[in-house]
Amino acid sequence: MTEVLPESKSSNGTYGGALLEVDNLHVEFHTRAGVAKAVNGVTYSVNAGETLAVLGESGSGKSVTAQTIMGILDMPPGKIANGEIRFRGTDLLKLPEEERRKVRGEGIAMIFQDALSALNPVFPVGWQIAEMFRIHRGMSRADAKKKAIELMDRVRIPAAKERVSDYPHQFSGGMRQRIMIAMSIALDPEVLIADEPTTALDVTVQAQIMELLAELQRESNMGLILITHDLGVVADVADKIAVMYGGRIVENAEVHDLYRNPAHPYAKGLLESIPRVDLKGQELYAIKGMPPNLLDMPTGCAFHPRCPYRQEKCVTDVPPLHTISGTRGSACHFWREVLDGDAQ
Amino acid sequence: MATPSEVVLEVRDLVKHFPLTQGILYKRQVGAIKAVDGVSFELRRGETLGVVGESGCGKSTLAKLLMALERPTSGKVLVNGKDITTAKGAELKHMRRNIQMVMQDPYTSLNPRMTVGDIIGEPFEIHSEVVPKGDRRKRVQELLEVVGLNPDHINRYPHQFSGGQRQRIGIARGLALQPEIIICDEPVSALDVSIQAQVMNLLDGLQKEFNLAYIFIAHDLSVVRHISDRVAVMYLGKMVEVGTDNQIYDRPSHPYTQALLSAVPVPDPEGREQRERIILQGDPPSPANPPSGCRFRTRCWKAQDICAEQEPLLEIRAQSGDHPTACHFAEASDVVHVS
Numbered sequence: 001m002t003e004v005l006p007e008s009k010s011s012n013g014t015y016g017g018a019l020l021e022v023d024n025l026h027v028e029f030h031t032r033a034g035v036a037k038a039v040n041g042v043t044y045s046v047n048a049g050e051t052l053a054v055l056g057e058s059g060s061g062k063s064v065t066a067q068t069i070m071g072i073l074d075m076p077p078g079k080i081a082n083g084e085i086r087f088r089g090t091d092l093l094k095l096p097e098e099e100r101r102k103v104r105g106e107g108i109a110m111i112f113q114d115a116l117s118a119l120n121p122v123f124p125v126g127w128q129i130a131e132m133f134r135i136h137r138g139m140s141r142a143d144a145k146k147k148a149i150e151l152m153d154r155v156r157i158p159a160a161k162e163r164v165s166d167y168p169h170q171f172s173g174g175m176r177q178r179i180m181i182a183m184s185i186a187l188d189p190e191v192l193i194a195d196e197p198t199t200a201l202d203v204t205v206q207a208q209i210m211e212l213l214a215e216l217q218r219e220s221n222m223g224l225i226l227i228t229h230d231l232g233v234v235a236d237v238a239d240k241i242a243v244m245y246g247g248r249i250v251e252n253a254e255v256h257d258l259y260r261n262p263a264h265p266y267a268k269g270l271l272e273s274i275p276r277v278d279l280k281g282q283e284l285y286a287i288k289g290m291p292p293n294l295l296d297m298p299t300g301c302a303f304h305p306r307c308p309y310r311q312e313k314c315v316t317d318v319p320p321l322h323t324i325s326g327t328r329g330s331a332c333h334f335w336r337e338v339l340d341g342d343a344q
Numbered sequence: 345m346a347t348p349s350e351v352v353l354e355v356r357d358l359v360k361h362f363p364l365t366q367g368i369l370y371k372r373q374v375g376a377i378k379a380v381d382g383v384s385f386e387l388r389r390g391e392t393l394g395v396v397g398e399s400g401c402g403k404s405t406l407a408k409l410l411m412a413l414e415r416p417t418s419g420k421v422l423v424n425g426k427d428i429t430t431a432k433g434a435e436l437k438h439m440r441r442n443i444q445m446v447m448q449d450p451y452t453s454l455n456p457r458m459t460v461g462d463i464i465g466e467p468f469e470i471h472s473e474v475v476p477k478g479d480r481r482k483r484v485q486e487l488l489e490v491v492g493l494n495p496d497h498i499n500r501y502p503h504q505f506s507g508g509q510r511q512r513i514g515i516a517r518g519l520a521l522q523p524e525i526i527i528c529d530e531p532v533s534a535l536d537v538s539i540q541a542q543v544m545n546l547l548d549g550l551q552k553e554f555n556l557a558y559i560f561i562a563h564d565l566s567v568v569r570h571i572s573d574r575v576a577v578m579y580l581g582k583m584v585e586v587g588t589d590n591q592i593y594d595r596p597s598h599p600y601t602q603a604l605l606s607a608v609p610v611p612d613p614e615g616r617e618q619r620e621r622i623i624l625q626g627d628p629p630s631p632a633n634p635p636s637g638c639r640f641r642t643r644c645w646k647a648q649d650i651c652a653e654q655e656p657l658l659e660i661r662a663q664s665g666d667h668p669t670a671c672h673f674a675e676a677s678d679v680v681h682v683s
Contacts, residue, residue, distance in 0.1 A: 057536040057537060057538060058536055158626075172627045173399075174627055175627070202398035202399055202563065203398075203563065203565070203604060203607040203608050204398060204603060204604060204607045204623075204624045205398075205627065206607065206609075207606075207607035207609075207621065207623050207624075208623055208624070208625075210609075211621075211623055229536070229537050230609065231537070231611040232608065232609030232610060232611045233609045234611075235609060235610060235611045235612050235613040235616065236609040236610070236613075236616055238613075255613045256613050256614070259611070259612055259613050259614070260614075266538075269538065270537055270538060271611070273537070273538065273540070273541035274566065274611050275544070275566045275567055275569065275570035276566075277569065277593070280569070280570055280589070283545050283548065283549075284541040284544055284545050284570065285541065286538070286541035286542040286544075286545055287538040287541070287542075290506045290508060290509075290538075290539065291506075291536060291538070291539075306538075
């Protein structure tokens with residue numbers, strides 16, 4: 001299992017498949033009200049230097065998948081029912097916690113949405129960044145602090161040297177997110193998972209953070225998994241996109257293909273509900289109904305109660321992820337009709 | 345909506361400074377947060393004014409001042425010609441009927457221990473003259489139907505509804521007293537993407553049906569453009585540019601507006617490599633100690649000496665085209681199309 005350790009890092013491509021692969025992952029939550037199937041057979045992969053966007057609404061399972069990859073899912077109530085998560089070919093789910101810990105931070109790192117609650121309020125930010133070096137690299141306090149200042153410079157925090165001993169509450173939202181990013185890239189991870197990294201930020205700050213992430217990705221050729229619900233952010237940075245609904249991937253595509261011609265009614269509905277200038281004053285297209293309740297999923301296709309393409313088959317049969325071409329897939333019985341654009 | 349109708353809301357030089365104090369027993373004022381610092385505008389019947397700006401620019405304080413939930417430091421808010429900021433007692437209560445609010449977070453703005461019927465009916469308890477007691481339940485059911493909820497759900501509690509449905513309950517409560525003005529403070533930002541369009545359509549439909557005037561506060565610029573007739577851009581407590589939606593989005597003349605528009609990600613990957621971006625450096629300065637002169641000058645790429653010395657007024661300038669802008673070097677330019 002040594003291939004997951006940093007020694008192999010320079011020898012990029014020792015393993016033939018994708019850098020990180022999630023394969024048929026199933027995650028359930030056992031609650032008093034019943035079993036909530038949060039993730040139902042999710043499969044995606046990301047390569048070095050590539051950006052995969054995972055798009056979905058709250059409850060679609062996009063964050064649970066990410067937490068499972070990182071191994072920070074609360075278990076119980078969470079339970080991994082099935083599936084594999086392969087990093088450089090090694091199934092992380094089978095690794096003992098000790099090995100897993102080495103992958104976390106060095107192999108795969110994560111940025112969270114709300115930096116204020118993700119940072120510890122009672123320690124200086126520099127101390128928190130330096131912790132990565134002290135624990136994973138066994139550095140002395142002084143060396144680790146020096147490294148922390150370097151990282152704060154790298155994520156462009158002004159006057160890093162003076163601010164290294166400041167506490168999280170002394171920073172603005174954008175600066176806090178930069179500190180989170182500094183912590184996550186401290187050990188040069190190969191895959192970075194960003195879970196809604198800019199949702200809590202203003203647009204001008206969002207633009208700064210996205211630019212920073214793109215730059216860091218270029219510098220170190222990281223694979224980036226960007227979890228978001230913002231179709232604009234996806235269009236700006238992603239190479240590939242996976243649209244999630246009700247714990248499943250409903251469409252898998254190159255980003256240009258999806259925006260040009262979506263192959264799943266849900267993706268299509270989302271794109272059509274964006275306000276557009278030429279449609280001002282008209283009613284917006286709205287997807288009917290509401291997202292499914294995970295404790296009481298609809299039969300057949302989870303999207304069928306809201307779908308304009310619904311037919312009897314959709315109520316009874318769960319649609320498999322049909323391959324449309326190459327890497328593109330759509331979990332809709334009627335993807336051909338969706339591509340052609342004629343709703344029933 | 346070009347036909348000018350009567351002005352229902354007029355705001356003149358509105359200022360709100362929150363005092364900053366020091367000391368525990370003997371508090372002395374050491375400064376002030378200048379949350380809203382000289383804002384003026386008009387709102388006509390049936391019109392929507394969109395207010396955009398970053399967090400901390402004073403959007404929500406402005407909303408509270410208009411609702412008379414905060415008393416301004418100076419300035420006037422005239423609702424149908426009467427100043428709500430100096431009104432008291434019965435008069436204030438009567439004026440409040442006319443201006444209602446829809447809150448951002450439908451999860452915290454509804455009392456979990458009250459039924460939907462009680463929540464929507466509460467305005468009638470306070471303003472008991474609007475609907476006689478016996479008709480209230482019927483009226484609440486009518487309201488539920490207007491916002492697209494099942495009238496039979498009148499006895500349910502908020503937790504039995506989804507986020508979008510709760511926002512509809514909040515809207516029904518805002519409509520209960522048949523106001524002329526509704527202030528929507530980020531009404532869709534807490535909702536899922538697929539639900540946002542539903543609530544936007546509802547707000548749009550209600551406006552047409554009841555000829556409501558909206559103040560629509562939001563940070564999502566494409567949503568604001570869709571619903572607004574006019575848009576005001578705020579920065580650190582001041583309006584920096586005001587115009588019709590086309591003037592602001594197609595010919596923005598204030599550097600801040602241009603930066604704001606160009607920062608919005610466009611939901612279309614075609615040509616993303618060529619897209620020009622103005623990325624502002626740093627964060628907005630603190631409203632406790634705003635820069636002298638133009639408040640945007642610390643982040644502005646056009647700033648010169650005059651910007652630190654002289655505060656630019658919100659007025660129509662030669663280069664800005666046809667709408668008022670608060671920049672010495674205003675120049676209309678079509679940065680990016682936010683659709």
